Amino acid sequence: MSETHPAPPAFEARGFGGGAPDNGAAPDLSARAAALDAADDLAELRARFTLPEGLVYLDGNSLGALPATVAATTADVVTRQWGEQLIRSWSDGTWWTAPERIGDRIAPLIGAAPGQTVVGDSTSVNLFKALVGAARLAAPGRTKLLVDAATFPTDGYIAASAARMTGLTLVPVDIPADIPADPADAAGVFGPDTAVVLLNHVDYRTGRLHDLPALTAAARAAGAVIIWDLCHSAGALPVDLDAHGVDLAVGCTYKYLNGGPGSPAFLYIAARHQRDFDSPLPGWNGHAEPFAMTPGYTPAEGAVRGRVGTPDILSMLALEAALDAWDGVTVESVRAKSLALTDFFLECVAAYVPAGVVEPVTPAPHAERGSQVSLRTENASAVMGELIARGVVGDFRAPDVLRFGFTPLYVRFTDVERAARTLGHIFG
Known part of the structure; x- marks a missing residue:
């Protein structure tokens, strides 16, 4: 994100720096x-991107560089698929299945099996779906929604709103550097009243990587539903959502996945939760029969129920082309x-x-x-x-x-x- 945010908390200071510039x-x-x-x-993968000559670009954690295939794909989407085929591209082309098809292309990069990841909307919208959906999945009688105290501000805003809507109490927590080897001993972090836990995999200010396996195990041992924000880790490091039993996850695609400014985000819903996942945004695109136009809502099977409104096709297919940069990687x-x-x-x-x-x-x-x-x-x-x-x-x-x-x-x-x-x- 490019916004300016409030001052971060005090960091652990360690002296750094050595000799003078241009020393031996x-x-x-x-x-x-x-x-x-x-x-x-x-090294040869750099040729898959369009980068200005002579520029050192170290801001891919805010906006990734332009993959070389995107411009031609976007031109085709505009001139042929939209300009010539018009509405037929929904039925005869690739538009309708884009959210789940592109989700399945992202899935290997976040350690997910097919059928659990859907692309569409922004990270904030997907986080709202995940938070309210998680609260509805949580065991009855639990009262707290825990969020990393150093979380990205928008995550905090959305969590506060979701807590108000679901009757939970928002509790900011400091995530410890060391989680007990036995997750059941992590009572200092998660307790029997914890309903939902929202954590950032990588802290956006400091670059600190949280221990996803240990924290997930601890949250699940406490009976809580855990959500991970992968905005600063998807495409940068192994995540392994399935292997570690993560419940829900969200992430953007314009950073390390290089999908372009404002490219649609993704929502991961573990297969075991899909039947019971109750989205707070039941749009027609997530309906079991979207073109039946029935007055009642019946959610689609699988992660597709995470869809809401009409997909942003221009950005969606630009992202799909951008993911070609990952071929063979x-x-x-x-x-x-x-x-x-x-x-x-x-x-x-x-x-x-x-x-x-x-x-x-x-x-x-x-x-x-x-x-x-x-x-x-x-x-x-x-x-x-x-x-x-x-x-x-x-x-x-x-x-x-x-x-x-x-x-x-x-x-x-x-x-x-x-x-x-x-x-x-x-x-x-």
């Missing part, structure tokens, strides 16, 4: 970056490169940026790191503005955080080295 490490780091790119099995290989890129960036920043000028707020352990690095510094807004002016695009979060997102499908190690070197020049 510079030639070695530059040469190493070139060597890492030469050995990178994913595994999420595991992307995760391996992501960790290598972020490790190398931290190393380069330590070499190029004067000591004490920046502090990392992204956890160092791989198990706790998403695919971004956040650095805390004074005058962060002005620093990011200067970086962008020099051809290195990241973003800023108030009051003092520089965010850099690493999309392994197109980010190179030479990009990483240049970004850190440019940051060092600014502080030099």
Whole structure:
């Protein structure tokens, strides 16, 4: 998201930064970056994207780059499918089945079997469906809706509204770094009165990766229904929703999935919940017989009941074309490169940026790191503005955080080295 948000809570401060800019490490780091790119099995994937020459783009955690196939596909949708076939594209073409068809293309990237993921609407709308649907799935008598205290603001807004509508009490909680080995011992987080839990897989400010397997197990052991927001992890790292027994999940497609600005989000409904999932938005597109136009609502079978109104076909089919960039690519290989890129960036920043000028707020352990690095510094807004002016695009979060997102499908190690070197020049 590109909005400016309220000041984040205090981060764990760790001194960071090494020698002066362009110190003796510079030639070695530059040469190493070139060597890492030469050995990178994913390097050829960059050609699947359209990127401005000379630009270092490290803001894929807000808006992914343009996949090369999207422009031609969008032109065909507009000129032929809409312009020539007109309404026949609903019945004779690929429009009607797009939400579940594209959902099944996303499914392997989030560890889901087919038939559980549907694409459409925004993340916020899908989150509302999931929250109210989860409250209706929860055991009777439970009273609390737990939400990560550091959640993305919109998630908090939607959760508060859903709590009011369903009679639950919204409770912000601090997610611990360590979950007990026995999920039943996690009473300090989830209790017998917990109905629904909403968590972000990766914290949008800090890049902290939450322990999805352990937290899911703990929530389910407590009898709660758990929802994961995957906006900052889908397409960046393995999620494995089915393997870990996640109940519901939502996520956007314009970040690491590169679907384009405002591209439709996805909703995951585990197969075991689909029969009982009661959407608070029972639109005609989710009806068992959408063209019967009956006065009563009967939900469709499966995840299709997560559909609401007429799909946004232009954005939907642009997203479908964008997913071609994933052909032959595994999420595991992307995760391996992501960790290598972020490790190398931290190393380069330590070499190029004067000591004490920046502090990392992204956890160092791989198990706790998403695919971004956040650095805390004074005058962060002005620093990011200067970086962008020099051809290195990241973003800023108030009051003092520089965010850099690493999309392994197109980010190179030479990009990483240049970004850190440019940051060092600014502080030099």
